[in-house]
Amino acid sequence: MGYVLAIAGQTLTEARRNRVFYSVFLFGLVVVLNAVIFTEVTSTTMDRVLKDTGLATINVFALALTVFTGVGIVNREIDRKSIYTILAKPISRFGYILGKYLGLLAVIVITSTVMFIGLLVVMKGYKTEIHAGIFLGFFGILLEVMVLGAIAVLCSSFTTSFVSAFICAALWVSGHLSTEFLRVVRKSTSVRRVFGEFLYYVLPNLERFNFKYQATYDLMVSERALLTVLLFGLAYSAAALAAAVLIFSRRDFR
Amino acid sequence: MSDLAIDISNLEKQFTIHLGVRRRRALDRLSLGVQRGEIYGFLGPNGAGKTTSIKILTSLLRQDAGEARIFGADPALESTRRRLGFLPESPVFYDHLSGREFLRLCGRLCGMERALIRKRSDELLERVGLTHAADLQVRRYSKGMNQRLGIAQALLHDPELVVLDEPMSGLDPMGRADIRDLIVELRKSGKTIFFSTHIIPDVEVICDRIGLVNHGRMVAEGNVGALLDAARSKTTEVLVTGLPASFVTPAEQEAVAASGQRLFLVDSEDELGRLLQRVMAEKARIVSVTPRRESLEDLVVRMLDQDRQERAA
Numbered sequence: 377m378g379y380v381l382a383i384a385g386q387t388l389t390e391a392r393r394n395r396v397f398y399s400v401f402l403f404g405l406v407v408v409l410n411a412v413i414f415t416e417v418t419s420t421t422m423d424r425v426l427k428d429t430g431l432a433t434i435n436v437f438a439l440a441l442t443v444f445t446g447v448g449i450v451n452r453e454i455d456r457k458s459i460y461t462i463l464a465k466p467i468s469r470f471g472y473i474l475g476k477y478l479g480l481l482a483v484i485v486i487t488s489t490v491m492f493i494g495l496l497v498v499m500k501g502y503k504t505e506i507h508a509g510i511f512l513g514f515f516g517i518l519l520e521v522m523v524l525g526a527i528a529v530l531c532s533s534f535t536t537s538f539v540s541a542f543i544c545a546a547l548w549v550s551g552h553l554s555t556e557f558l559r560v561v562r563k564s565t566s567v568r569r570v571f572g573e574f575l576y577y578v579l580p581n582l583e584r585f586n587f588k589y590q591a592t593y594d595l596m597v598s599e600r601a602l603l604t605v606l607l608f609g610l611a612y613s614a615a616a617l618a619a620a621v622l623i624f625s626r627r628d629f630r
Numbered sequence: 631m632s633d634l635a636i637d638i639s640n641l642e643k644q645f646t647i648h649l650g651v652r653r654r655r656a657l658d659r660l661s662l663g664v665q666r667g668e669i670y671g672f673l674g675p676n677g678a679g680k681t682t683s684i685k686i687l688t689s690l691l692r693q694d695a696g697e698a699r700i701f702g703a704d705p706a707l708e709s710t711r712r713r714l715g716f717l718p719e720s721p722v723f724y725d726h727l728s729g730r731e732f733l734r735l736c737g738r739l740c741g742m743e744r745a746l747i748r749k750r751s752d753e754l755l756e757r758v759g760l761t762h763a764a765d766l767q768v769r770r771y772s773k774g775m776n777q778r779l780g781i782a783q784a785l786l787h788d789p790e791l792v793v794l795d796e797p798m799s800g801l802d803p804m805g806r807a808d809i810r811d812l813i814v815e816l817r818k819s820g821k822t823i824f825f826s827t828h829i830i831p832d833v834e835v836i837c838d839r840i841g842l843v844n845h846g847r848m849v850a851e852g853n854v855g856a857l858l859d860a861a862r863s864k865t866t867e868v869l870v871t872g873l874p875a876s877f878v879t880p881a882e883q884e885a886v887a888a889s890g891q892r893l894f895l896v897d898s899e900d901e902l903g904r905l906l907q908r909v910m911a912e913k914a915r916i917v918s919v920t921p922r923r924e925s926l927e928d929l930v931v932r933m934l935d936q937d938r939q940e941r942a943a
Contacts, residue, residue, distance in 0.1 A: 382738035386724060395725040460718040461783060464688040465739040466708040629690040630645065 379467050380475040387479020391445060396483060403437050403491045403603070407498050424502035428592045430495040433515045435520070439486045439548065442521045445483055446528025447540035449476050459629060469625045477529045477617055484521050513591025519609040520585040524548065526616035527580070533624040551582030580612050634702070635689065635791050635822035640697035650709050656682040658846035659696065659810055664824050671837035672826040673930060679720055679846040680826040684795050688716045700791060712740065714880055715789035719796045721780035725769035729760055729779050732768060733786055740787035747786070749860040752783040759808065759890035773800035781809065792816060794825035798832055834926040842933055849937045858926060866902055869917040870909050877912055879905070891917065
């Protein structure tokens with residue numbers, strides 16, 4: 377499976393040479409500006425504001441990076457026809473999809489980690505205490521982009537970048553509202569309820585990965601709950617990738 | 631062990647067009663066989679089914695019916711494609727990589743050792759004349775340089791069978807001659823080469839056998855020399871100067887010639903004898919008497935025309 381890593385490495389190199397990592401500098405600017413502005417207007421809740429806005433900014437940047445890089449990761453190569461040379465090599469289509477996904481994940485994890493370290497540096501600069509909660513918040517962000525990345529690769533294996541971006545955005549919104557959605561549909565008629573519950577279980581519940589509240593107030597969650605969330609993220613990503621492989625393996629390249 | 635490097639039998643493929651409302655037949659029970667160690671030229675007009683056949687051979691497309699085998703095995707298997715080198719038509723590569731980096735990637739995809747990748751890359755970059763541009767990003771390559779890199783990546787893992795889709799496209803005459811020499815060299819080293827092209831004179835020079843495809847069907851297949859011998863024309867061209875305007879022959883016997891000269895085409899020795907006697911009687915000068923030899927290009931055009939008429943009938 378050495379070729380899977382070769383494909384992942386190529387995806388990472390492409391992102392690096394297309395200056396995707398420059399987004400980190402923009403993030404740094406936003407965090408420092410935030411810190412400067414909030415220092416002027418608040419003193420007692422400074423640490424909370426810094427953690428909250430910092431993690432939220434990392435979340436937005438990581439999601440944007442996932443969607444913009446992920447939605448074209450396969451179909452761009454099909455459109456440009458660069459995929460012909462690659463798939464004619466002795467590699468499996470499963471390996472190709474896995475390599476692309478791992479490359480995407482590497483881009484997002486590296487960028488997000490650099491942003492997170494930047495946030496810690498700013499917090500240290502403002503003498504804010506760094507508790508374990510903020511690491512929990514960052515862990516949740518990584519799990520969320522891991523799932524969304526797999527969905528982006530799935531969409532990219534069968535449709536255009538524009539439609540993929542739309543689906544990802546819609547799933548992100550619905551994924552954060554699905555608990556509310558379930559509460560509403562449980563009050564309605566049986567048909568709507570069954571359909572609503574089906575959607576709830578099929579669509580990703582991204583709110584499970586939201587630990588920002590715990591990060592801000594430095595609360596911890598049980599190991600069991602963390603493990604459940606991790607397994608949910610892994611299982612959902614694996615299912616999305618399996619669907620991508622199934623679709624991609626049946627595709628003709630005209 | 632199969633004697634055939636490529637064995638295609640009754641291959642069929644249809645594509646949906648107009649949003650899936652209509653279907654277009656790309657391959658219609660196409661069959662062909664390529665022997666190990668030969669150079670096979672795959673000819674045909676645009677849309678004849680050449681690229682579709684090649685994509686089935688490289689597992690980029692799946693056939694609706696029929697069978698395609700490489701060395702007796704299914705091209706969908708990775709182990710089969712390990713024995714195959716492929717250059718797509720108008721190839722596009724990762725343009726953020728340099729030529730050398732792209733070859734390194736291809737080598738890793740083929741499971742080659744790093745040291746071997748480096749050695750083979752250097753050799754092939756030199757062979758295709760890209761050493762000077764090896765570290766330049768592919769986005770800065772010209773069409774011809776892209777084509778040369780495509781040939782290098784197809785040969786990197788030293789495959790037994792090389793499938794080239796329009797390898798001469800985008801190359802200048804020097805580049806074409808280079809690729810022709812390379813193909814002949816590959817055959818000498820025991821490789822099998824299967825290539826599609828529009829440039830028929832190249833085929834005539836280097837191919838052992840050709841297959842002519844039209845509308846997804848095989849129109850003619852065989853040894854180049856034998857096909858030309860079978861189609862050898864009995865027509866003789868007679869070029870004459872100094873004939874008076876009053877000298878007339880049946881219209882089908884005269885062709886267009888440079889001013890002051892007249893060109894006659896005769897189909898038998900009797901006709902030739904009669905024509906020469908009349909010309910000498912007029913005291914005109916015979917510039918040349920040449921038996922007309924049909925080129926492969928003429929033969930292909932004639933066969934395609936014949937196929938078109940048969941279809942229309």
